[in-house]
Amino acid sequence: MRRRSSAARLAIRTPYFVLTGGLAIIFLYPLIWAGVGSFAPSPGSNQVEGWGFGNYVTLANFQAGLGTYLFNSLVVSVLAVLFTLTLSFFGGYAFACFRFPGRNGLFLLVLSILMVPYATLLIPLVIWLKTVHLNNTLVGVAIIMAVFQLPFAVFMMRISFEAVPRDIAEAARVDGCSNWTALWRILIHAVKPGLITVGMFAFLAAWNDFMVPLYLLGGDNQTLPLALVNMRQQVMGVIDYGATQAGVTVMTVPCLILFLVLQRHYVRGFMSGALKG
Amino acid sequence: MKKVGTVPARRMNFAAKSRRAGLAYVSPLTVVVLVFFVVPILLVFYMSGTDWKLLGGNKGWNFPENYADVLDNRMFWPAVGFTVKYTVIATVLLIGLGLGLALLVQESSRWKGLLRTAILLPAATGLASASLLFYALYSPQVGPLKGALSKIGVASILGSPDGALWATVFLILWRYVGFYMLLLLVGLQGIGTELYEAARVDGAKTLSIFTHITLPLLRPALALSTIMCVTGSLLAFDQFYILTKGGPDGSTMTVVQLVYNLAFESKRSLGMAAALSVVALLALIVVNIVQLRALRGGDDEA
Numbered sequence: 001m002r003r004r005s006s007a008a009r010l011a012i013r014t015p016y017f018v019l020t021g022g023l024a025i026i027f028l029y030p031l032i033w034a035g036v037g038s039f040a041p042s043p044g045s046n047q048v049e050g051w052g053f054g055n056y057v058t059l060a061n062f063q064a065g066l067g068t069y070l071f072n073s074l075v076v077s078v079l080a081v082l083f084t085l086t087l088s089f090f091g092g093y094a095f096a097c098f099r100f101p102g103r104n105g106l107f108l109l110v111l112s113i114l115m116v117p118y119a120t121l122l123i124p125l126v127i128w129l130k131t132v133h134l135n136n137t138l139v140g141v142a143i144i145m146a147v148f149q150l151p152f153a154v155f156m157m158r159i160s161f162e163a164v165p166r167d168i169a170e171a172a173r174v175d176g177c178s179n180w181t182a183l184w185r186i187l188i189h190a191v192k193p194g195l196i197t198v199g200m201f202a203f204l205a206a207w208n209d210f211m212v213p214l215y216l217l218g219g220d221n222q223t224l225p226l227a228l229v230n231m232r233q234q235v236m237g238v239i240d241y242g243a244t245q246a247g248v249t250v251m252t253v254p255c256l257i258l259f260l261v262l263q264r265h266y267v268r269g270f271m272s273g274a275l276k277g
Numbered sequence: 278m279k280k281v282g283t284v285p286a287r288r289m290n291f292a293a294k295s296r297r298a299g300l301a302y303v304s305p306l307t308v309v310v311l312v313f314f315v316v317p318i319l320l321v322f323y324m325s326g327t328d329w330k331l332l333g334g335n336k337g338w339n340f341p342e343n344y345a346d347v348l349d350n351r352m353f354w355p356a357v358g359f360t361v362k363y364t365v366i367a368t369v370l371l372i373g374l375g376l377g378l379a380l381l382v383q384e385s386s387r388w389k390g391l392l393r394t395a396i397l398l399p400a401a402t403g404l405a406s407a408s409l410l411f412y413a414l415y416s417p418q419v420g421p422l423k424g425a426l427s428k429i430g431v432a433s434i435l436g437s438p439d440g441a442l443w444a445t446v447f448l449i450l451w452r453y454v455g456f457y458m459l460l461l462l463v464g465l466q467g468i469g470t471e472l473y474e475a476a477r478v479d480g481a482k483t484l485s486i487f488t489h490i491t492l493p494l495l496r497p498a499l500a501l502s503t504i505m506c507v508t509g510s511l512l513a514f515d516q517f518y519i520l521t522k523g524g525p526d527g528s529t530m531t532v533v534q535l536v537y538n539l540a541f542e543s544k545r546s547l548g549m550a551a552a553l554s555v556v557a558l559l560a561l562i563v564v565n566i567v568q569l570r571a572l573r574g575g576d577d578e579a
Contacts, residue, residue: 020381020388024395027451031398033421034410042419083309091306098299099292106307113314115562117512119536120554123547124320125313126540127329132312147313154306179298208403210515214537225405229519232409241419244409251406259401263394 031252038246045242055246062231062243064220069227070250072138073207076223079142080206081199084149088198092157092191093183097169107154114151121147122215129216141216141223145206153198160194161187200262204255224251325555329548331540343552347539352527353553356535363442363531364510367449371506372499374450375457382458383465393462397455404452408519411448415520438528441521445529448516453509457502464498465491500572507568511561532557 039051047054059066094100095107125144126135134140164187172182188195213226222230228247232239328339347353378396382389399407414420415434417427426434434440468491476486492499514533517523523530523538530538536557540550 017388020392023378024392027395027399027455030410030414030451031402033414037413037419044418087306087309090302094299094302094306098295098302100296100299100303103299103303106303106310109315110306110310113310115558115565116314116318117533117554117557117561119512119514119533119550120321120558121314121317123536123540123551123554124317124324126547127324128317128320143309143313147309150306150310204401204403208405210403210405210519214518225403228409229405232412239416239418241413241416244413248406248410248413252402252410255401255403256398259398260394263397 031256034245034248034252038242038249042242045240047242055240055242056250058240058243059231059246059250063227064222066224066250068220069222069224072217072221073224075138076142076145076213077203077206079139080145080149081202083143083146084153084202085195085199087146087150088153088157089188089191089195091154092161092194093187095154095158096161097179107158110154111151113147118148118211122212126215136217136219136221138217138221141212142206144212144216145209146202148212149198149202149205152201156194156198157191160191164190200258204258207254208251321551321555324548324551326552327548329546329551331545331547339548343548344556347549347553347556350535350539350549352530352535352538352543355527356530356532359529360511360513360531363446363513363529364507366442366446367510367513368503368506370446370450371453371457372502374454375502376461376495376499378454378458379461379465383462393458396458399452400455400459402452404515405519407448407452408516411444411451412520415444435521436525438525441525441529445516445520448520453506457506460502460505461495461498464495467498468494496572504565504568504572507564508561511564512557 038055039047039053041047041049041051045055046058056066091110095103121144129135129137129140129144134143168186168190169182172186173179177185208225209223210225210229213223217223217226224247228244228251231247232244324335325343326338326340328336328343330336382393382396402410415422417423417433420426422434426432431440434444472490472494473486476490481489512533513531514537517529517531517534518537521529523534532553536550536554538544539553540547544550
């Protein structure tokens with residue numbers, strides 16, 4: 001009896017596993033295809049016979065070279081993270097712990113950045129960055145990327161500081177800490193999860209951003225996504241798909257690693273109902 | 278202000294100190310927001326009223342004409358039409374499939390955990406790299422579909438307007454559906470199991486549990502997903518710029534792409550691009566006010 005029922009269950013479950021397995025393959029296949037394809041032999045690329053790194057050699061030798069664009073991307077991403085963290089750390093502290101004139105107005109102004117399309121800000125920035133001598137610079141682009149991160153980052157840091165139990169801050173003040181020492185000695189530890197979240201999202205957004213560099217960067221200052229898209233168009237009209245796959249792999253691997261490392265932390269958090277309230 | 282006198286000196290001192298400290302801590306944020314957000318916004322409104330060339334700069338005031346030129350541009354109405362069409366398709370499919378997948382992987386088991394990760398993984402890629410990846414995937418030269426395509430006599434998926442639209446929609450589903458699944462999953466977790474058990478005890482069918490308990494209680498999560506999805510789709514750029522270049526024959530040109538096109542390609546006019554981007558900004562504000570109204574109105578009824 002028992003055996004039959006488990007066989008019956010298997011008969012019912014098999015289509016389910018086939019269906020969901022197929023679903024998983026649809027989502028994973030393109031990533032695997034690009035990763036494997038970047039090493040595989042393919043006509044019209046630098047890797048015609050056998051497996052190897054030919055496509056990565058193409059990338060390394062394209063115009064200023066993979067190294068330059070990778071370096072630009074890293075600089076822009078790290079700077080964008082630094083700017084975002086600094087502005088939202090102090091800003092969140094101010095919004096959460098102090099009352100000052102213009103507090104609500106400024107907070108709404110920061111949130112309103114969400115409502116403005118990228119393009120609406122980028123068109124005047126083409127002119128404005130020139131005026132402040134930041135046109136076609138990595139620093140300028142990093143600042144703009146940080147600006148687009150501010151609504152989420154400031155909101156996140158404000159609620160992080162507001163969630164710090166009152167008595168922790170009180171105790172610090174009783175002990176004679178100024179608000180500056182309290183911030184660096186005590187509060188920073190309490191808001192660390194918020195900082196990590198903000199920093200990670202800022203990094204991923206800056207690393208992957210295409211539109212801001214497209215408007216504001218050119219030549220040897222291009223970031224990797226922009227250089228890859230331009231490379232596709234410029235190799236004498238013939239598209240080198242092998243090199244494209246290699247470029248996509250270089251862009252994607254850091255994101256996937258970051259995602260898998262932190263996914264445990266976040267998805268578990270969601271699943272355990274941490275956000276229920 | 279008179280009240281200050283009645284407050285004990287120590288408290289007044291504290292309030293003044295708090296004001297000064299708050300202003301000091303918020304000053305870097307204030308400066309950056311003013312210089313890199315407020316000034317450009319004011320500038321874009323000004324530019325939208327001038328004849329501002331990409332090369333050659335400001336050629337003087339050109340107020341209503343700039344906007345008239347944009348509205349009369351032969352690409353304008355097709356771009357608006359296509360953007361709206363794409364937004365409707367993308368939103369319906371993303372929210373619908375996102376909800377379906379959320380229900381599918383809702384319970385925790387090892388297999389469903391793996392499934393969740395697989396579906397969510399593409400959401401970690403950048404939109405530009407995902408678009409490049411699908412550009413290669415769809416290619417008639419190296420893509421895995423090349424055999425099937427030549428058999429049914431289609432030279433290129435991206436070669437026809439419908440093909441280009443649906444190929445892009447598929448890319449967007451692949452890239453974003455996991456994210457919306459996660460948002461809705463969080464919403465589903467917020468619905469207490471007691472409600473489901475009570476409904477079961479009362480003999481409710483699965484379908485009626487879904488329509489009478491799950492959907493109404495999922496409303497806040499569905500509202501947030503819809504607003505994000507509509508906003509994101511109305512501003513679509515990367516995927517079309519990279520995958521279709523607005524083609525074939527401008528059939529997949531979105532409004533934001535037209536902004537870029539006016540500024541750097543066809544007209545090389547920052548003034549016209551500014552005018553169109555101001556139109557896009559105002560349209561987006563109106564759309565979001567309508568959405569918030571509609572969703573808030575629904576909450577009052579409930």
